[in-house]
Amino acid sequence: MQVYRHRLITRLWHWLNALAVLVMIPSGLMIFNAHPRLYWGNYGANFDHAWLKLPQWPGWLTLPSTYDLAGARHWHLAFALVLAFSLLVYLPWSLLNRHIQRDLRIRGAELAPAHLAQDLEAHWQLRFHDPADPKAYNIFQKASYAGVLFILLPLLIFTGLALAPGMWPWLADMFGGRQSARSLHFIAMALLSLFTVVHLTLVILAGPVNEVRSMITGWWKAPEDMGEAA
Numbered sequence: 001m002q003v004y005r006h007r008l009i010t011r012l013w014h015w016l017n018a019l020a021v022l023v024m025i026p027s028g029l030m031i032f033n034a035h036p037r038l039y040w041g042n043y044g045a046n047f048d049h050a051w052l053k054l055p056q057w058p059g060w061l062t063l064p065s066t067y068d069l070a071g072a073r074h075w076h077l078a079f080a081l082v083l084a085f086s087l088l089v090y091l092p093w094s095l096l097n098r099h100i101q102r103d104l105r106i107r108g109a110e111l112a113p114a115h116l117a118q119d120l121e122a123h124w125q126l127r128f129h130d131p132a133d134p135k136a137y138n139i140f141q142k143a144s145y146a147g148v149l150f151i152l153l154p155l156l157i158f159t160g161l162a163l164a165p166g167m168w169p170w171l172a173d174m175f176g177g178r179q180s181a182r183s184l185h186f187i188a189m190a191l192l193s194l195f196t197v198v199h200l201t202l203v204i205l206a207g208p209v210n211e212v213r214s215m216i217t218g219w220w221k222a223p224e225d226m227g228e229a230a
Helices: 008-033 069-096 099-104 113-124 139-163 169-174 178-206 208-217 224-229
Strands: 002-004 219-221
Touching: 008 069, 008 178, 008 208, 069 099, 069 139, 099 139, 113 139, 139 169, 139 178, 169 178, 178 208, 208 219
Parallel strands: none
Antiparallel strands: 002 219
């Protein structure tokens, strides 16, 4: 059974985001290498107390692979524009065609302990799709996708703007200072990286050929036993 799961705009947005994330995370790590310490407030320097201090990231995780702060900033800013403008188009479009209301709205019954336990058990058994409605997202998908759409991506964009030289000073003040904005930017990046790793792991477990094909063509092939169960 073939199921049409992903509209064209969702597929385009997904791959634009994938490209942007693949560039922005390693280029951001190179920028972080210039001063691998995080602070709260407006100011932070070598002799100030840092709430987080990390060793420098190795070259195989950064872009460029050798120390180049200016080059990393160019890569980061270029793909930050891709991330921001694609979200600016995708969110209103998804609201207008009711994709968000229809597919990502979390209903009260889905938060019931019994329902959460049932979905968790299905995940452990590598059953990620509802036989009754293969297009439907489960509660964990809804919560994670909504969190990325409405919390992590906007937080990354606005804290990034707060860090950009020459941008509005009041934006950094909204986050408690420039160093606080930098810390929140790093935390959001770490959470987005974790989401990406979990997402890719689940794609592999669910059947990478079928899942990737559905994100390219829009069509997802339901397993035969799912059709029988439905």
